[in-house]
Amino acid sequence: MSTHICATCCLKFHLQAELQSSQVPGSKYNYNSAILRTRLERLLRERELRKSNRSSHPNEEVRDGNRDVDVFGDGPLSTEGDNWQEEFLEGIAAARELADGCERKDGQPAKQRLLVVANRLPVSAVRRGEESWALEMSVGGLVSALLGVNDFEARWIGWAGVNVPDEIGQRSLTIALAEKRCIPVFLDEEIVHQYYNGYCNNILWPLFHYLGLPQEDRLATTRGFQSQFDAYKKANQMFADVVNEHYEEGDVVWCHDYHLMFLPKCLKDYNNEMKVGWFLHTPFPSSEIHRTLPSRSELLRSVLAADLVGFHTYDYARHFVSACTRILGLEGTPEGVEDQGKLTRVAAVFFPIGIDSDRFIRALELPQVKDHIKELKDRFAGRKVMLGVDRLDMIKGIPQKILAFEKFLEENPLWRDGVVLLQIAVPTRTDVPEYQKLTCQVHEIVGRINGRFGTLTAVPIHHLDRTLDFQALCALYAVTDVALVTSLRDGMNLVSYEFVACQASKKGVLILSEFAGAAQSLGAGAILVNPWNITEVAASIGYALNMPADEREKRHHHNFMHVTTHTSQEWAETFVSELNDSIVEAQMRTRQIPPLLRTRDVLQCYLQSNNRLLILGFNATLTEPVDAPGRRVDQFKEMELKLHPDLREPLKKLCNDPKTTIVVLSGSERSVLDKNFGEYSLWLAAEHGMFVRPTKGEWMTTMPENLHMDWVDSVKVQDVLLHVFEYFTERTPRSHFEPRETSLVWNYKYADVEFGRLQAKDMLQHLWTGPISNASVEVVQGGRSVEVRAVGVTKGAAIDRILGEIVHNKDVKAPIDYVLCIGHFLPKDEDIYNFFEPELPAGLATTARANIGNPVNGSASNLPIGRNGFRARCSNAPYKSFPNSDKGTSSNGNGAGWWSKMRDRFTLQEGSSVLDLKSENYFSCAVGRKRSSARYLLGSSADVVSLMKELAEVS
Numbered sequence: 001m002s003t004h005i006c007a008t009c010c011l012k013f014h015l016q017a018e019l020q021s022s023q024v025p026g027s028k029y030n031y032n033s034a035i036l037r038t039r040l041e042r043l044l045r046e047r048e049l050r051k052s053n054r055s056s057h058p059n060e061e062v063r064d065g066n067r068d069v070d071v072f073g074d075g076p077l078s079t080e081g082d083n084w085q086e087e088f089l090e091g092i093a094a095a096r097e098l099a100d101g102c103e104r105k106d107g108q109p110a111k112q113r114l115l116v117v118a119n120r121l122p123v124s125a126v127r128r129g130e131e132s133w134a135l136e137m138s139v140g141g142l143v144s145a146l147l148g149v150n151d152f153e154a155r156w157i158g159w160a161g162v163n164v165p166d167e168i169g170q171r172s173l174t175i176a177l178a179e180k181r182c183i184p185v186f187l188d189e190e191i192v193h194q195y196y197n198g199y200c201n202n203i204l205w206p207l208f209h210y211l212g213l214p215q216e217d218r219l220a221t222t223r224g225f226q227s228q229f230d231a232y233k234k235a236n237q238m239f240a241d242v243v244n245e246h247y248e249e250g251d252v253v254w255c256h257d258y259h260l261m262f263l264p265k266c267l268k269d270y271n272n273e274m275k276v277g278w279f280l281h282t283p284f285p286s287s288e289i290h291r292t293l294p295s296r297s298e299l300l301r302s303v304l305a306a307d308l309v310g311f312h313t314y315d316y317a318r319h320f321v322s323a324c325t326r327i328l329g330l331e332g333t334p335e336g337v338e339d340q341g342k343l344t345r346v347a348a349v350f351f352p353i354g355i356d357s358d359r360f361i362r363a364l365e366l367p368q369v370k371d372h373i374k375e376l377k378d379r380f381a382g383r384k385v386m387l388g389v390d391r392l393d394m395i396k397g398i399p400q401k402i403l404a405f406e407k408f409l410e411e412n413p414l415w416r417d418g419v420v421l422l423q424i425a426v427p428t429r430t431d432v433p434e435y436q437k438l439t440c441q442v443h444e445i446v447g448r449i450n451g452r453f454g455t456l457t458a459v460p461i462h463h464l465d466r467t468l469d470f471q472a473l474c475a476l477y478a479v480t481d482v483a484l485v486t487s488l489r490d491g492m493n494l495v496s497y498e499f500v501a502c503q504a505s506k507k508g509v510l511i512l513s514e515f516a517g518a519a520q521s522l523g524a525g526a527i528l529v530n531p532w533n534i535t536e537v538a539a540s541i542g543y544a545l546n547m548p549a550d551e552r553e554k555r556h557h558h559n560f561m562h563v564t565t566h567t568s569q570e571w572a573e574t575f576v577s578e579l580n581d582s583i584v585e586a587q588m589r590t591r592q593i594p595p596l597l598r599t600r601d602v603l604q605c606y607l608q609s610n611n612r613l614l615i616l617g618f619n620a621t622l623t624e625p626v627d628a629p630g631r632r633v634d635q636f637k638e639m640e641l642k643l644h645p646d647l648r649e650p651l652k653k654l655c656n657d658p659k660t661t662i663v664v665l666s667g668s669e670r671s672v673l674d675k676n677f678g679e680y681s682l683w684l685a686a687e688h689g690m691f692v693r694p695t696k697g698e699w700m701t702t703m704p705e706n707l708h709m710d711w712v713d714s715v716k717v718q719d720v721l722l723h724v725f726e727y728f729t730e731r732t733p734r735s736h737f738e739p740r741e742t743s744l745v746w747n748y749k750y751a752d753v754e755f756g757r758l759q760a761k762d763m764l765q766h767l768w769t770g771p772i773s774n775a776s777v778e779v780v781q782g783g784r785s786v787e788v789r790a791v792g793v794t795k796g797a798a799i800d801r802i803l804g805e806i807v808h809n810k811d812v813k814a815p816i817d818y819v820l821c822i823g824h825f826l827p828k829d830e831d832i833y834n835f836f837e838p839e840l841p842a843g844l845a846t847t848a849r850a851n852i853g854n855p856v857n858g859s860a861s862n863l864p865i866g867r868n869g870f871r872a873r874c875s876n877a878p879y880k881s882f883p884n885s886d887k888g889t890s891s892n893g894n895g896a897g898w899w900s901k902m903r904d905r906f907t908l909q910e911g912s913s914v915l916d917l918k919s920e921n922y923f924s925c926a927v928g929r930k931r932s933s934a935r936y937l938l939g940s941s942a943d944v945v946s947l948m949k950e951l952a953e954v955s
């Protein structure tokens, strides 16, 4: 392993170096493309290293092989004193001793400390006396897979499968488990009942396997679900407490499975620096299934607290991302799920789980296994052996399998003496009523079929309700002609991998359900079936039993290659290495996120200033949030923008402060602003500043003369635009379009996100390349909107005209020495933040000075009036127009140099500067965004409300 860890470390340093280089001032580092390039390069390089490592250390396998012979070769696993786990876990212990600082004694780099947290420990404890414990191996794919993971300094945290109410018992079991590097989480009977049997196995498990939620007929049961959910949260917190107790800085914490969906959040709440990964071993269902779960959002959000989320297959990952976009309204990207700049990496392609294939291959050479094989061959001589190995779980499709076998026997009388089905059905979750019912059902079917086709000396089905030890299982796999996996849904299904690993000489056939994750990896070599189609499965049994040797060989070869290269070791290494990298990448992203606005600074500077300018956006800045937590977005209410009621008083107070001028600058129409702000003494700027209304006065247009508005004039262009917008609105449910006086906005915020995005793509394509592609309009792409405006219309471009008017109106008499500009603006409009940015770098106490003078009054230039709806309303619009203040200049407010150009053209009445702004008195702030060119951030309009309240208080 050492070589691989080296590769991972190298990459980390490489990424870190890139991170450092990205911090060099002026560096033009593009982190996105760098990450992608690096990841691919790393994966290719790691693959190469793995290959060369395999060929250059052939002896290692022999050594490991010997260890495994000892580990797994000593009879039944459940006997006290067996040394299988000891040996396996000793390997981990040895790794720990070797890990000394950064370097091991042999000069190799230290192993990464890994805390594996899963509901079940690899061992289940059985109490033999007050302080005496026997440890038995737990059954299930998760345990099997993680047993193959040796090359970390790992500790396993989980439940030992037993209730230990007394302190003596807890202490002695903790000691017994510590030797195996296992740390117990003690769950009492009630919690196990509610959390494990209840929420995990009666709700999440069936739901994630498409069996739906339990149907209820009593309110009491519904209340029961609530207490199960509470117990689930409580149990997750108990796991978190144990992790926190044992966590050391730099550890990787790897959480497993649907039992622990709250764990990532609990861990991050405790320590945000923790490296947390979460892997789901079951399918993640379609978002349509997940959305039926009452706690759907809470669970998704908690998982998203992890740094990396992994799945067996691309489909499961896709469903998860889709649930996050559709249910939580977050952005799904090829990298994962993004929530306001915080990315949770979601991946599947790197992580198909595997098995420790060598362990199975080597086991076949053990004398005990060879004896088993001989016994089995003798016992079933003259008959083909078919095998099923499953936990007795409804997802495994055991009844369907047996019925298909019955159908095969029914239709093929000649095979009745020639084939036997051995079904190992491992008892599982026996306290859950559904599992008890299933046991009875299976017994009944088996009994009936054996009665129907059995003879005095032989039965067609051998059904065992028990666990087999490893050697017996390997022997069974080896003698099997046809393995039958008929899961109705299965996260992966490792039994199919194990079967393939043990078939090097026999080259038997695998019949595999297309609904098992394994169908994606072993699909080319297996015969894929739909387990619900009994006829198809029966026919496949016939095909498999009669398959010619050369076809069997080819199919086997394909699967064998996969199973021996995609091992559990590789799975874990890749996951941990991806997790380490995701964290470095996240740091790179975080560095680009502006800091939160500190109210104290805002207030302090506000108090010390003499003439303040407050520029406020409206939508999502001053509006009432209608999608309060726990409530779904109410489109009907939200579409009508309303001033946050808590802002009324503070706003009034601020407006009355003679030292403060307030401008509400919005994309909304004049009527919307009138309705919300009519009563306040503040400046209004509608449609991105195309219209301005002074504190006391009427609306005016501020349209620059050089602005091309001919598209608004052109009947042809308007017709086309309206047609396009109407077309997409009609075809995208819950989307709507707003015809404003100088722009058109199509909004799909409430539509299905994925469909909306596709539609937007089509619309953009059409606008860019269709009949209006030559019109002088700008097509602006928003997060969930498409907007058409005149070229050059932005909030940044409008602010100088608005300021010109303010000065002209004599509202500003002394130089402005304080600017607070807050908004939830589109990237296109974020040029407003740069407008006031002093010419020297932020942070230095520099001063921006400008003179805004009297704009020369000129002739009115009325907005042209068209005949169509969205413009027709202009015809009666009572607005006064005045010449723009930036005649003949580019009205681009983009930062440096702008003021120096303006300086000579504008002055206050008495000739002094209009703006005397020190860098530390300038606060630009983006609301509800993480990526922004503003200096600071605020989370939501609620934070704006708090800020305004405090400003009003000191005002």
Ligand SMILES: O=P(O)(O)OC[C@H]1O[C@H](O[C@H]2O[C@H](CO)[C@@H](O)[C@H](O)[C@H]2O)[C@H](O)[C@@H](O)[C@@H]1O
Pocket (backbone or CB within 6 Å): 120, 139, 140, 141, 142, 143, 145, 257, 281, 282, 353, 428, 429, 490, 491, 492, 493, 494
């Ligand atoms: O612990 P139990 O409740 O007794 O259940 C046993 C395990 O069952 C599930 O296994 C899954 O993980 C396998 C490995 O990734 C995968 O191949 C299989 O398809 C899954 O069903 C469960 O996810 C585990 O947590 C349980 O321990």
Ligand SMILES: O=c1ccn([C@@H]2O[C@H](COP(=O)(O)OP(=O)(O)O)[C@@H](O)[C@H]2O)c(=O)[nH]1
Pocket (backbone or CB within 6 Å): 139, 140, 141, 142, 144, 145, 389, 390, 391, 424, 426, 466, 467, 468, 469, 473, 492, 493, 494, 495, 496, 498
């Ligand atoms: O008698 C048995 C039967 C099964 N298994 C193991 O149980 C695991 C089952 O994993 P799979 O992924 O197929 O399904 P899961 O039970 O996890 O849903 C495999 O590793 C088997 O080797 C076992 O140890 N003893």
